[in-house]
Amino acid sequence: MPPSAPVVPQSLEPVDLDRYPVHEPGSRGWDAAVRSARERLAAGGCAVLPGFVRASWLDRLRREGESVAPLAHHETEVVNVYNTDPDPDLPADHPARVPLERGNAFVARDRIPHDQLVHRLYPDPGFRAFLAACVGVPELHELGDPFAGLCLNVVADGRSHPWHFDTNEIAISLLTRAPEAGGTFEYCPDIRSADAENTGDVAAVLAGDGGARIRRLDLCAGDLQLFRGRYSLHRVTEVRGATARHTAIFSYSARPGVVGSAVRTRQLFGRTAQVHRSPRDVRVDGLMD
Numbered sequence: 001m002p003p004s005a006p007v008v009p010q011s012l013e014p015v016d017l018d019r020y021p022v023h024e025p026g027s028r029g030w031d032a033a034v035r036s037a038r039e040r041l042a043a044g045g046c047a048v049l050p051g052f053v054r055a056s057w058l059d060r061l062r063r064e065g066e067s068v069a070p071l072a073h074h075e076t077e078v079v080n081v082y083n084t085d086p087d088p089d090l091p092a093d094h095p096a097r098v099p100l101e102r103g104n105a106f107v108a109r110d111r112i113p114h115d116q117l118v119h120r121l122y123p124d125p126g127f128r129a130f131l132a133a134c135v136g137v138p139e140l141h142e143l144g145d146p147f148a149g150l151c152l153n154v155v156a157d158g159r160s161h162p163w164h165f166d167t168n169e170i171a172i173s174l175l176t177r178a179p180e181a182g183g184t185f186e187y188c189p190d191i192r193s194a195d196a197e198n199t200g201d202v203a204a205v206l207a208g209d210g211g212a213r214i215r216r217l218d219l220c221a222g223d224l225q226l227f228r229g230r231y232s233l234h235r236v237t238e239v240r241g242a243t244a245r246h247t248a249i250f251s252y253s254a255r256p257g258v259v260g261s262a263v264r265t266r267q268l269f270g271r272t273a274q275v276h277r278s279p280r281d282v283r284v285d286g287l288m289d
């Protein structure tokens with residue numbers, strides 16, 4: 001009997017499975033895609049999988065993002081790189097004392113319809129297994145957070161998403177609409193680690209002295225990006241033009257049940273759910289955030 005073709009779940013149909021056979025774990029193509037992503041993550045803290053979503057699906061991907069973008073929580077606010085409350089006891093030159101204007105806006109997971117491509121992809125077991133292999137962990141879990149697990153990041157004309165660290169270890173994002181100009185993703189690979197904040201280098205980047213530490217990426221719609229966001233300082237530079245930049249952000253953790261803090265959740269989404277007000281402590285380290 002000829003081997004039967006693997007069944008492709010509906011959630012994976014938009015993926016370019018010829019290039020990225022997410023539905024065939026352990027196949028030669030799967031191994032090659034995983035190996036390539038792992039090498040790039042190890043070498044520079046970031047791996048881009050160009051054309052992850054097939055060209056024929058890009059229109060729908062963009063339109064779905066556009067349909068929920070008006071539901072983003074817009075509130076330009078002054079934050080710091082760790083998204084913590086101001087702490088007057090810290091030394092004046094500590095990076096937490098540097099005010100940054102956060103001008104991006106997030107659409108929370110609970111506002112993204114379940115039949116959207118990105119909402120079907122986020123929990124898909126094959127997608128998560130592929131990503132787990134790429135980042136080198138046995139499993140990746142959805143966040144236990146009803147808002148932050150999956151969101152749409154909207155950066156409009158004249159706005160930027162300033163330097164920050166993420167709560168979760170690995171960020172996975174998919175550009176669904178590119179801006180006309182600006183909106184470059186910039187990052188400093190592994191500028192901190194689980195046991196060292198390295199505040200000197202972080203302060204240098206904030207002061208505009210990042211130099212060769214800073215890498216830059218201009219992404220195309222449909223590109224999937226894997227990124228060590230908890231340890232790599234990053235930002236999206238100012239967008240210019242009428243077309244806002246949209247990215248779907250898929251957040252996972254090697255541990256189940258991760259939930260954002262109440263302070264950070266209110267900053268990002270303008271509201272909290274019960275789970276944010278009584279979180280279980282499942283952080284993987286003792287870093288600031």
Ligand SMILES: O=C(O)CCC(=O)C(=O)O
Pocket residue numbers: 153161166171173185234235236247249
């Ligand atoms: O929109 C992006 O490309 C990056 C977003 C990001 O860094 C974040 O949501 O934490």
Ligand SMILES: [Fe+2]
Pocket residue numbers: 164165166171229234
């Ligand atoms: Fe981030």
